[in-house]
Amino acid sequence: MRHALLVTGIGELTVNDPQAVDDASRPEPYADAAFVVEDGRIAWLGHAFEAPAADERLDVAGRAVIPGFVDSHAHLVFAGDRAAEFSARMTGTPYSAGGIRTTVAATRAADDETLRGNVRRLIREMARQGTTTVECKTGYGLTVEDELRALRIAKEECDAATFLGAHVVPAEYAERRAEYVKLVRGPMLDACAPYADYVDVFCERGAYDEAETRLVLDAAKARGIPVRLHANQLGHGPGVRLAVEYGAASADHCTHLDAADVEALAGSPTVATLLPGVEFSTRSPYPDARALLDAGARVALATDCNPGSCYTSSMPLCLALAVREMRMSPGEALRAATLGGAAALGRTDLGHLATGARADFAVLDAPSFLHLMYRPGVPLVHSVWKNGTRIA
Numbered sequence: 001m002r003h004a005l006l007v008t009g010i011g012e013l014t015v016n017d018p019q020a021v022d023d024a025s026r027p028e029p030y031a032d033a034a035f036v037v038e039d040g041r042i043a044w045l046g047h048a049f050e051a052p053a054a055d056e057r058l059d060v061a062g063r064a065v066i067p068g069f070v071d072s073h074a075h076l077v078f079a080g081d082r083a084a085e086f087s088a089r090m091t092g093t094p095y096s097a098g099g100i101r102t103t104v105a106a107t108r109a110a111d112d113e114t115l116r117g118n119v120r121r122l123i124r125e126m127a128r129q130g131t132t133t134v135e136c137k138t139g140y141g142l143t144v145e146d147e148l149r150a151l152r153i154a155k156e157e158c159d160a161a162t163f164l165g166a167h168v169v170p171a172e173y174a175e176r177r178a179e180y181v182k183l184v185r186g187p188m189l190d191a192c193a194p195y196a197d198y199v200d201v202f203c204e205r206g207a208y209d210e211a212e213t214r215l216v217l218d219a220a221k222a223r224g225i226p227v228r229l230h231a232n233q234l235g236h237g238p239g240v241r242l243a244v245e246y247g248a249a250s251a252d253h254c255t256h257l258d259a260a261d262v263e264a265l266a267g268s269p270t271v272a273t274l275l276p277g278v279e280f281s282t283r284s285p286y287p288d289a290r291a292l293l294d295a296g297a298r299v300a301l302a303t304d305c306n307p308g309s310c311y312t313s314s315m316p317l318c319l320a321l322a323v324r325e326m327r328m329s330p331g332e333a334l335r336a337a338t339l340g341g342a343a344a345l346g347r348t349d350l351g352h353l354a355t356g357a358r359a360d361f362a363v364l365d366a367p368s369f370l371h372l373m374y375r376p377g378v379p380l381v382h383s384v385w386k387n388g389t390r391i392a
């Protein structure tokens, strides 16, 4: 039996209509909006006085409603924490990609239930902060068995699962890098392929160079699995160029770009995913979001939630940083955290609330989404709905 829920009393509704050529820095002019949820989708949207009859009514009493956040970059399958490393970093030790090995050891030693419990805890934490879609990568197993179990957990618990066997080279292969790359692109990818929505490579000094990255991307392409890349985080490198060349869904980090990188992203469907929580947590310079936006590149914002370089699950924090530190307008930031993330995951039904979209939305304890940046650090998420069902 169909059940129609009418959401009304909305103080300000951000629809993010992907068709609308509106000024992204301002919310849509919906001051008296309402919408109907049916079968997990937005079935109707318009002015409240025109709303059709419904089985149930949800009056949000003047609160703002936004599409749920699409967190398109997270690493949730791990054990242990690296608070001591964070403390050392804040008192002078620079961040390097090698710290990942600490988490690899803890993750390998953990049982499945510990790993799954950790993922669920983080997804609940994300939901309470307005996130309704989560992408999750592997990369802390780095053996065929450990990557496979991480990817299966990610696939079962999250909305998109990404195989990141090429995260770092594990310690036992330090002197045999080529052998490890062969394992990743061969037996490991064979085992993981049935569960992999994407294949990712950490293309970075201290992780994988251009030739190694190409080998893994070629293997993914040969199996028909779409790719995404960790690119240009710690310094300028070939990552963004490769992402565009391979038609990657996204190039993530984009902290160190030259003019050619910006131009390449602007002229391609590859989404530039910015992760300002990492720069905040590693005390590093932020990416040039303005250059990307002004050139016309598609931009997403995500948390990169992971135990090393950025252990936040908070999209509102990332929005505040994007506006305060990267000079994105509040409207641009919200769009990047919703519609941008959806684009990075190849989803047209997420990140907006037009008729037909999935009914994923957050109700804010504020009259406008602007309060997400205007009141940083304040828990403003009142309630969260995914597929038309309340999850937080």
Ligand SMILES: [Zn+2]
Pocket (backbone or CB within 6 Å): 073, 074, 075, 230, 304, 306
């Ligand atoms: Zn990452």
